[in-house]
Amino acid sequence: MELGPYLLFASLEGLVHAAVLSLIALGLSLVFGVMRIVNVAHGEFFMLGAIITWWVSSLVSGNPAIGFLLALLVVPFIVGITAVFSDWLILRHLKYDPEATIIATIGILYIIQQFALMTFGPDARPVEQPFNIRLDLYWFGFSAYKFFVILSAIILLITIWLVMTKTKFGLILRATQLDSEIAQAFGIPISRVYNIVFGLGAAIAAVGAVLIVPIQQAHYLMGGEPLLLAFIVVIIGGLGSLKGTVAAAILIGMSDGIISVFFSPNIAKILATLLVVVVLIIKPNGLFGTTKT
């Protein structure tokens, strides 16, 4: 293949990365924006989504599309409920103290990951693509499913944006993000909002997992890498900012995809992290918005 088409191929692969990454990063960013906590277990919720997708699709025989659609409905719900439960059981008792919350979410990370190892096992397991059509792009064939992933992510991002800006629920979230005490004074049940947001953040990541599993396989250690990338995205894009997160996700996801195709996945991550160092040097206080600590 010549360089031009090869670059196009790499960009398309990068776009698939970017689509899923923007969902994961958005979940992380939403939780930080509203609750002012960093959820280190976020990647494990993503992983949980992937292995439950495998489980759901293995239950349904026949057309793989049925299993996929079922997973798309059920998985984000199950993962969301798990997150809501862990918030209810653990995080709210810590009064969302930043340090304690980080330590506790690391604990949750290990528990989910090791639980997956005990039940799902150490092997990577594939999930069949819901439809198997190859589009002929003149120079190379490209899976139609990958386009579907990109499209779904775009639709979901627009939906989230509409919910945040046009609905009463979105207004409540934005009010809580702006000043939780004043919001509470206006009768917003803060602890319930926190509970729902924590579940919602995990559920968004789980949607990303359902979409990626037919391409990537499910594995109990798959949560670490997206977490690192999501941190990078969120630092570059500015936490809590929806537009910034999506823009940075496209930048990082694309370049990660392209560099991975041409060089090595590790060098892509090293470069992306060095970009964070540059951001650090240019605007040290801009990181994570204005954190009060």
Place this chain on the structure above:
Amino acid sequence: MRKNIILHLSALATLFLFEMLGIFSEYHQGNFARILVLAAYGVGYNILFGYTGLLSLGHALFFSAGLYASGLSIYHLDYNIEQSLLLAICISALISLIIGFLALRTIGVSFMIVTLMFSQIAYLSILYFGSITRGDEGFVIQQSSRVFLSMDLSNPTIRYYSALLIFSLCMLTNLWIAKSPFGRVLVAIRENSERALMLGYNVKLYKLFSIIISGTISGLAGASYGILFGYVGASFAAVSYSIFPLLWVLIGGAGTVLGPLIGAIFMFYLIDYASDITDAYMIIVGVALLFVTLFARRGILGELRYRFYKWIA
């Protein structure tokens, strides 16, 4: 002060006598040698987290900096033990200076995440330069290179005493810092950094010194671990090796000199026990982290200090 010296010296004497009188079985002797080196790592971590109040999630970077600096210099350049230890100390001090300079531009939550990310770069770089570092697989330091002053460091007894020596060195440094005016300033920064700033202390410089001391001790522990146990591998740079010292310090008591040792003994045997039962033994780490944050925020020694013995350093 005198009570503290008696307490800490008698702790060291106990560890010495256990070996002298042959109380350890061979199995526990090996375990304790590991625990002592790891506890030295915990001591390094504690200086930053327990005394200065900066939570780093990336100390595996410093540990593996020492580990690889000594390991690679012995493996590729035929350095002897003294040279490689000296190199490891210099390299880890330099890396802590650079990381500290960059990471201290952030505070609070960002500091934790940024340290975590730096440590991930180090881990990925070790994998990337696999032709030098042998990546995940790691490499073995031959027994013939592990000789110091014509003592064979792979001999279990000599290894135990060497580990005890390293730990004593780090622990007594910590005790000395904790009681020095410098250490008092670190605690003041932990308790209220704005007030410390108002009193005229250069908070950032103190924090930077704290990172350098902490990182260098961690690097020394890493180098000793490689030399004493003869194996260098990428798993020591992974996230879990940043979480372990945090957990030891939390369990033993943040800001106490003996806390990391108590925490390391406790977790080492807990994990040892759990790994006999299941492959998923790291779940113990998760449960322990949740337990200390929810129910035992001060840790064992911290609780004792809070309730009974206010003088414990």
